[in-house]
Amino acid sequence: MTGRFSDKDLAAFLAGTLEDEAVMEAIENAINADPELAERVEALAREDDTAKAVRTAFAPVLAAPVPERLVDAASPREAERQKSAMNAASLGDLPEPANDTGGSWRWPQFAAMAASLAVGVLVGGPLLTGAGPGGDMGGGALVLTGTDSAALSPDLAAMLDSAPSGEAVELGGQGSGTVVLTFRNADGQLCRQFRLDGPAATSDALACALGDDWRIEAFGRRAQPAGEMRLAGGDAAVGVIAAVDEMIDSDPLVGPDEAAQLEAR
Amino acid sequence: MKRLRKPDDRATQELIALIPRLRRFARVLTGNLADADDVVQACLEKAMLNLDQFQPGTRLDRWAFRIARNTWLDDRRRAANRKAHDDISEIIDLVGEDGVALAEASADARAVRAAVDALPREQRDVVALVMLEEFSYREAAEMLDLPIGTVMSRLSRAKAALAKKMRPSGEAA
Numbered sequence: 107m108t109g110r111f112s113d114k115d116l117a118a119f120l121a122g123t124l125e126d127e128a129v130m131e132a133i134e135n136a137i138n139a140d141p142e143l144a145e146r147v148e149a150l151a152r153e154d155d156t157a158k159a160v161r162t163a164f165a166p167v168l169a170a171p172v173p174e175r176l177v178d179a180a181s182p183r184e185a186e187r188q189k190s191a192m193n194a195a196s197l198g199d200l201p202e203p204a205n206d207t208g209g210s211w212r213w214p215q216f217a218a219m220a221a222s223l224a225v226g227v228l229v230g231g232p233l234l235t236g237a238g239p240g241g242d243m244g245g246g247a248l249v250l251t252g253t254d255s256a257a258l259s260p261d262l263a264a265m266l267d268s269a270p271s272g273e274a275v276e277l278g279g280q281g282s283g284t285v286v287l288t289f290r291n292a293d294g295q296l297c298r299q300f301r302l303d304g305p306a307a308t309s310d311a312l313a314c315a316l317g318d319d320w321r322i323e324a325f326g327r328r329a330q331p332a333g334e335m336r337l338a339g340g341d342a343a344v345g346v347i348a349a350v351d352e353m354i355d356s357d358p359l360v361g362p363d364e365a366a367q368l369e370a371r
Numbered sequence: 372m373k374r375l376r377k378p379d380d381r382a383t384q385e386l387i388a389l390i391p392r393l394r395r396f397a398r399v400l401t402g403n404l405a406d407a408d409d410v411v412q413a414c415l416e417k418a419m420l421n422l423d424q425f426q427p428g429t430r431l432d433r434w435a436f437r438i439a440r441n442t443w444l445d446d447r448r449r450a451a452n453r454k455a456h457d458d459i460s461e462i463i464d465l466v467g468e469d470g471v472a473l474a475e476a477s478a479d480a481r482a483v484r485a486a487v488d489a490l491p492r493e494q495r496d497v498v499a500l501v502m503l504e505e506f507s508y509r510e511a512a513e514m515l516d517l518p519i520g521t522v523m524s525r526l527s528r529a530k531a532a533l534a535k536k537m538r539p540s541g542e543a544a
Contacts, residue, residue, distance in 0.1 A: 120523060122530030130524060137520030144519050148508055156530050157502040159537060163483035164503055166459050167395040173408055176394075179415035180386045 110136065116147050121154065171352065266298055266313055266320045268368055271360060277302070286342075288364050290356040296371055297323070299350050301342070310346040314353070315371055324349035382422055385431045386415065392432070392504065393439055399499040400443050402455035402488050410446070414439040436504070437514055440496070455488035457481060479537075486536040494529040501526050 111119075111133060118124045119133045137144045265275040265283050274282045281304035288298050297314040308328045313320040326343025341347075359367055393414060397407035417438050418425075425434055459480075487498060500511040501522070508526075512519040 119527055122527040122532075122534060124527070130527070134520040134524040137523060138518035147523065148519075151508065154530070156533050156537070159479070159483050160487060160498065160502045160533070163480040163487070164395050164398065164459065166480075167398055167404070168391045170391070170394075172390050172394070176390050176408060176411055176415060177387060179412045180383065180390065180419060 111143075113150060117150050117152075120147065120150060120152070122156075169348075171348070263320060266300070267371075270364060271298075271358075274303075287350065288359040288368075289350075289354045290359075291353040292355040296359075296367060297350075297353060299342070299346065310342040312346050312349045312353070323353065382425055382427075382431060383419075386418055386422075386435060389432055389435055390415070393435060395503060396436055396499050397439055397443065398459070399487060399495050399503065400440065400492075402453050404458045406454070410439060410443045413446075414442045417442065432504075433506075433510065433514055436500070440514075455485075457484050457488070459484060483533070483537060486533045489536075490529055490532060494525050494532070497522055497526045498529050498533075 115124070115129070116133065119130065124130050124133075137147055259277070261275075261277045262283060265277070265285065269275050269283075269285055271285045271288055274284045277283050281302060283300055283302050285298050285300045288296065291297050291314060295314045295316070297312060298320075299310065299312045302309045302311065310326050310328065311322055312324045313322050315321075324346045326345040328341070328343055390411065393411045394404070394407055397410040397414075398404055401407045401410060414435065418435055421438075425431065487495065490498065496515055497511055500506045500514060501508065506514070508519050508522050511517075512522045515522065
């Protein structure tokens with residue numbers, strides 16, 4: 107049985123280049139009836155350009171921000187009860203991002219992690235230190251404490267409250283932060299994109315005003331080839347840029363205008 | 372430091388990490404992102420309710436994709452009123468890739484998506500599982516409860532249809 111079809115026919119059968127409908131059906135039936143032939147055909151499977159083109163065409167779905175309602179749907183019911191648990195986990199405990207945004211996280215994903223781990227998520231680690239609100243957090247620039255609140259270190263919150271764009275601010279003596287862009291989102295909230303320069307890495311983040319606090323909307327660590335000199339400018343983490351692109355709904359606020367709007371917040 | 376981790380937390384995390392792939396899968400089934408997100412949401416809710424039925428040590432992605440597909444098939448109204456609409460081009464701006472390369476690629480990508488959206492349902496199933504999710508023929512056959520030769524022939528027919536539409540018009544002699 108297995109010898110009835112040549113490898114060439116079988117490869118053509120897989121590739122969709124077999125014109126003859128009767129042969130097509132004969133091969134399909136033969137494979138279904140003969141496990142040995144099935145294995146032989148499986149071994150002939152090759153990656154082709156069509157598959158690559160299809161993956162490219164649908165790739166934007168993988169990279170798109172995940173709607174919050176979907177993350178909520180996958181969050182444990184008892185998240186609410188456990189929200190008060192304040193244990194620290196390092197970013198290393200989180201699953202790898204499922205897409206290739208360079209290790210960036212958007213708020214819904216952050217929130218989901220915090221909820222599903224039932225812990226606060228400590229961001230920063232070796233990057234920056236500064237006492238978190240729990241006191242025993244081991245240091246960190248940003249501390250997310252639950253699904254809907256993000257407690258920032260006081261230094262960082264102060265920077266977001268009042269530092270003008272472009273001015274580097276010392277954060278806990280371990281690094282510095284610089285606001286690079288201030289704007290309003292579609293809801294009229296003030297949002298600020300900022301950079302954190304630590305001894306080991308540079309990260310980018312976007313925070314928007316939420317009442318008196320700031321909520322981290324996106325966070326990403328810059329890709330930094332080891333051993334190379336750090337560039338002053340460089341490209342901000344793609345996930346953060348994407349978040350800014352998505353949310354920006356005003357001209358960038360600068361100078362006295364920026365100061366006045368921060369003051370009035 | 373003490374962790375308050377429940378045994379199924381790992382599965383929950385995996386499930387959350389799967390969301391982008393589930394959306395892509397559902398998008399191929401439904402033809403548009405809005406319906407896809409409804410399917411994914413219902414799928415995740417079902418998966419969370421039945422997390423205890425998931426067999427640790429087996430692959431969560433296969434389990435979740437099966438639930439997503441069944442969710443879509445169960446919603447007959449939606450399945451019968453499938454509306455193909457290329458809303459992916461609308462979200463591309465958010466991805467932040469290199470602009471020029473993206474603009475050149477996007478026309479091609481749009482044509483590919485239109486070609487996939489035009490395939491019959493049974494072919495889209497295998498395109499989604501084998502081409503996009505890169506499951507083997509055997510895995511796809513198990514997930515779809517189909518004989519392997521049938522999965523192969525469906526994908527083959529899909530490839531032929533896609534190749535016809537993707538080929539530059541000059542070669543269509």
